[in-house]
Amino acid sequence: GSIGAIAQTKPTESISKSKTSGNPIFEGWYADPDAAVFGNEYWVYPTYSAKYNEQVFFDAFSSKDLIHWDKHHDILDTTNVKWAKRAMWAPAIVQKDKKYYLFFGANDMHEGEQGGIGVAVADKPGGPFKDHIGKPLINTIVNGAQPIDQFVFKDVDGKYYILYGGWGHANIARLNDDFKSLGKLPDGNTFKEITPEGFVEGIYMIRKDSKYYLMWSEGGWTGPDYSVAYAIADSPFGPFKRIGKILQQDMAVARGAGHHSLIHNAKSDSWYIVYHRRPLTETDGNHREVCIDKLYFNADGSIKPVKITRE
Ligand code: FUB
Numbered sequence: 001g002s003i004g005a006i007a008q009t010k011p012t013e014s015i016s017k018s019k020t021s022g023n024p025i026f027e028g029w030y031a032d033p034d035a036a037v038f039g040n041e042y043w044v045y046p047t048y049s050a051k052y053n054e055q056v057f058f059d060a061f062s063s064k065d066l067i068h069w070d071k072h073h074d075i076l077d078t079t080n081v082k083w084a085k086r087a088m089w090a091p092a093i094v095q096k097d098k099k100y101y102l103f104f105g106a107n108d109m110h111e112g113e114q115g116g117i118g119v120a121v122a123d124k125p126g127g128p129f130k131d132h133i134g135k136p137l138i139n140t141i142v143n144g145a146q147p148i149d150q151f152v153f154k155d156v157d158g159k160y161y162i163l164y165g166g167w168g169h170a171n172i173a174r175l176n177d178d179f180k181s182l183g184k185l186p187d188g189n190t191f192k193e194i195t196p197e198g199f200v201e202g203i204y205m206i207r208k209d210s211k212y213y214l215m216w217s218e219g220g221w222t223g224p225d226y227s228v229a230y231a232i233a234d235s236p237f238g239p240f241k242r243i244g245k246i247l248q249q250d251m252a253v254a255r256g257a258g259h260h261s262l263i264h265n266a267k268s269d270s271w272y273i274v275y276h277r278r279p280l281t282e283t284d285g286n287h288r289e290v291c292i293d294k295l296y297f298n299a300d301g302s303i304k305p306v307k308i309t310r311e
Pocket of ligand 1: 031032047089090148149201202221259
């Protein structure tokens with residue numbers, strides 16, 4: 001093969017901490033964690049939390065016990081995505097047909113750069129990932145939604161949807177099976193706006209007991225009101241009725257808790273929320289770290305507010 005076909009095996013660094021991992025779960029400034037379970041391993045894919053010009057790669061972290069974490073450095077970077085220059089944000093991982101797809105945002109549309117949501121693919125969860133399409137999957141502003149912070153949702157009928165958005169607007173679109181293009185929604189359109197009340201960014205969705213739970217971050221990402229709220233609907237297309245907040249800062253523990261994902265342990269039917277927050281001692285907005293806490297549902301299907309901890 002060509003030079004480009006040589007797999008760049010990046011060093012894997014083992015980060016061991018004692019007994020409980022404690023929060024943060026690993027060292028370093030990282031944000032927007034997307035968590036997944038592959039076989040007997042937990043994986044977390046975060047944003048490298050730094051200045052936009054320094055956000056040119058993604059690291060991933062894996063663990064068998066949620067305590068000891070291995071760091072997989074540089075699973076994807078701008079050298080493998082020709083349209084991406086910087087501001088690589090908020091990845092979302094999906095396993096499909098023995099492949100691993102990493103959806104991500106790149107470039108900053110605030111400053112007029114051509115940015116958007118891209119897709120990368122690998123044979124293993126730790127990469128190396130390469131660009132799947134050669135261009136962004138979504139690179140225009142539809143319904144006012146900034147093309148960032150995507151989440152990929154597989155419905156019970158096997159159909160895949162991409163939910164995404166920033167700037168206070170959220171869309172849903174159908175993903176074609178090759179993950180290279182968008183299909184049509186049941187209403188015949190490509191995009192449908194599903195913005196719930198209070199939405200800012202960081203969308204996420206689960207289906208539980210035949211209900212669709214939409215979750216998102218609200219407030220300013222560096223401010224005290226940054227938090228996660230949720231809504232419930234009977235369909236992935238809404239309408240979503242805002243129920244309330246799940247996650248907020250706690251001035252005895254940390255500030256700015258938001259942009260989450262969930263882990264469901266099917267064996268014990270227990271739920272974890274994986275999110276970022278800022279230590280009380282930090283003033284730099286990018287000094288965000290990845291934490292995990294327990295999340296509980298009430299018997300009526302509502303979600304209990306999360307208690308953020310250092311455990
Ligand atoms: O980390 C970059 C951006 O900050 C994310 O895309 C937003 O959700 C916010 O967390």
